[in-house]
Amino acid sequence: MKTITVLRDGRPATPEELLAAVEGRPLPPVPSKPLFCTDVANELYRAREKHEPINSLHEGYAVLLEELDELWEHVRRKNTDHAGNRDAYRELVQIAAMAQRVAEDVVQNDLSEGSNEG
Numbered sequence: 001m002k003t004i005t006v007l008r009d010g011r012p013a014t015p016e017e018l019l020a021a022v023e024g025r026p027l028p029p030v031p032s033k034p035l036f037c038t039d040v041a042n043e044l045y046r047a048r049e050k051h052e053p054i055n056s057l058h059e060g061y062a063v064l065l066e067e068l069d070e071l072w073e074h075v076r077r078k079n080t081d082h083a084g085n086r087d088a089y090r091e092l093v094q095i096a097a098m099a100q101r102v103a104e105d106v107v108q109n110d111l112s113e114g115s116n117e118g
Contacts, residue, residue, distance in 0.1 A: 012041050036093070043097035053105040060102030067095045 017027050054060045071091040074084060 012038075012045055036096070039093045040096045040100065043093050044100055047097060047101060054102055055106070057102070057106055060098070060106055063098050064095065064102065067091060067098055071095065 013021070020027050054063060071088060074088045074091060077084070079087070
């Protein structure tokens with residue numbers, strides 16, 4: 001199981017923040033609004049805690065398609081008010097997190113296992 005260092009604001013530490021902490025430098029300032037990549041990292045962490053790893057590209061495609069369908073529902077409704085944009089943003093975060101999860105669970109594992117073959 002991976003160890004994830006969580007900062008005071010509840011988000012996973014970035015590699016730069018971990019390096020600063022190890023070297024005794026001050027941490028970079030926390031942005032006033034969360035960055036997309038931070039939201040994706042948090043969603044990925046939550047998904048890993050809640051669900052088993054994705055086992056194949058086929059399964060990963062199905063997960064991504066489901067998330068894209070949910071975004072399409074927001075787009076189709078032309079819901080562009082603040083609440084609609086917030087919902088669409090949440091779906092975009094989930095799409096990015098699931099794309100990263102497929103890449104890490106399926107593709108990177110396959111590539112690293114294949115690199116050991118002669």
